[in-house]
Structures are given as structure tokens and as C-alpha cells.
Amino acid sequence: MLKDQSLGEWTNTLLIYKFALDEINTKIRILNEEFTLTHNHNPIEHVKSRLKKPDSIIEKLERKGLELTQYNLENYMSDIAGVRISCSFISDIYMIYELLKQQDDIHIIEIKDYIKNPKPNGYKSFHMIIEIPIFLASETKRVKVEIQIRTVAMDFWASLEHKIFYKYNKKVPKAIIESLNEASATVNSLDYKMEMIRDQVEQLN
Numbered sequence: 001m002l003k004d005q006s007l008g009e010w011t012n013t014l015l016i017y018k019f020a021l022d023e024i025n026t027k028i029r030i031l032n033e034e035f036t037l038t039h040n041h042n043p044i045e046h047v048k049s050r051l052k053k054p055d056s057i058i059e060k061l062e063r064k065g066l067e068l069t070q071y072n073l074e075n076y077m078s079d080i081a082g083v084r085i086s087c088s089f090i091s092d093i094y095m096i097y098e099l100l101k102q103q104d105d106i107h108i109i110e111i112k113d114y115i116k117n118p119k120p121n122g123y124k125s126f127h128m129i130i131e132i133p134i135f136l137a138s139e140t141k142r143v144k145v146e147i148q149i150r151t152v153a154m155d156f157w158a159s160l161e162h163k164i165f166y167k168y169n170k171k172v173p174k175a176i177i178e179s180l181n182e183a184s185a186t187v188n189s190l191d192y193k194m195e196m197i198r199d200q201v202e203q204l205n
Contacts (some may be wrong), residue, residue: 013070014051017081019134020143021049024083027106031099043092045152049083078109078129079146086155089195090115093126093149100128100147107131109144115154121177122184123158125150153187 028047035042052060057080058068066072073080087093093115100106110129118124128147133140150158161180164172172180 013073014054014080016134016136016141016143017145018051020132020145021051021081021083023132023134024081024130024145024147025049027100027103028083028085031096043087043089043095044085045088046086046155047083048086049081052077052080052082074144078144081143081145082148083145084148084150084155086150086152088152089198090151090191091195093151096149097126097128100130105133107142115150118184121161122181123161124154124184124188125158151187151191153190157184157187 025047028044032042032044032047035044057073057077060077061068061072064076066076085096087096101108108128108130110127112127114123114125114127126149128149129144130147131142131144134143157180160183164176164180168176
């Protein structure tokens with residue numbers, strides 16, 4: 001448990017992050033339903049959310065050389081609550097970003113665009129660290145949530161890379177790394193090709 005908290009307070013701390021996930025999931029569900037009912041195209045394919053487990057939180061703080069305190073949790077952890085949105089097309093990613101950005105109670109803290117600037121291993125995704133208010137009975141807390149937005153193809157690649165990464169205990173053979181990079185390039189080409197086909201279909205209509 002947190003060094004400066006009792007077990008009950010530690011449970012309450014994690015509960016606040018669950019509330020933050022509930023808030024974001026509600027916002028995304030509303031957008032999803034609106035696009036489904038009133039628009040010709042829905043940019044949202046799948047949505048997944050997760051709350052980081054206590055042992056993962058402790059491990060990450062230890063890697064940073066930090067004690068398990070409320071202050072460190074709030075100031076050095078931004079991914080305790082996480083949401084991943086999968087889209088059909090790259091343009092959908094930026095559309096969802098704009099729709100979330102314009103909501104008054106969402107404060108964007110940080111953006112990492114790994115689509116325009118992929119990681120060396122070929123990873124592509126759009127990451128946002130946001131902060132939203134959670135209205136409790138006794139106070140209002142501002143809570144951080146990490147939102148990842150990527151295409152279905154990017155998500156497939158990232159899922160496979162994650163499994164390989166842990167299968168080899170982070171020591172992936174060079175040949176497999178090269179194959180993953182090649183696959184990432186193929187995914188990128190596929191994403192742009194599918195978007196081009198979508199645009200051609202729209203022009204014909």
C-alpha cells in the first residue's frame with residue numbers, strides 16, 4: 001500500500017482512477033452512438049480500457065527510483081487509467097483527437113504522435129495524457145488518463161510486438177526485430193492504401 005496511506009485510502013485512490021475511466025468511456029460511448037446513428041461513417045471501431053494493477057504501479061515507481069506515495073502516484077504516473085481506441089483509418093485518429101480536445105472538461109497535458117514520429121522499433125500510435133475532473137461528495141479531484149488512438153492494423157502489430165517482447169524477456173533476436181520493422185512498414189502502407197480506397201469510393205458516390 002502507499003507509504004503515507006492506510007489500506008482503505010489506497011483502495012479509494014485506485015477507485016478514483018476507475019471513476020476517471022468511467023467518465024472517459026462515457027464520453028467515447030456517446031461519440032460512438034452519435035456517429036452510428038447520425039453519420040455515414042463511424043471513426044470508432046473498438047474501445048478497450050484498463051486500470052493498472054497495484055503490483056504494476058509499484059514496479060514502475062521502483063524503476064523510477066521513487067517511493068510508493070500519493071504525491072509520486074499523482075505526479076509521476078500518468079497511465080494508471082488507460083483507454084485504447086481503434087479506428088479504421090489514420091484520418092479517424094486525428095478526428096477523434098479533435099473531438100476530445102474540444103470538450104471543455106478535458107485538459108490535455110501531453111501529446112505523443114508516434115504516427116508522424118514512429119518509435120525506432122516501428123511502433124505507431126497517437127498518445128494523449130489528459131486530466132479530467134472527478135466530482136466526489138467531499139471534493140473535486142483532477143485525474144490523469146492515458147488515451148491511445150491507433151488504426152486496427154497498428155493495434156494488431158502492437159499486440160504482436162508486445163507478446164514477442166515479453167516472450168523473449170525484452171531480449172528479442174535481431175532477426176525478429178528486423179521482421180517486425182518490415183511488418184510495421186507493411187502496416188503503414190496498408191493503412192494509407194485503405195484510406196486511398198475509401199477516398200475513391202466517396203468520390204464515386
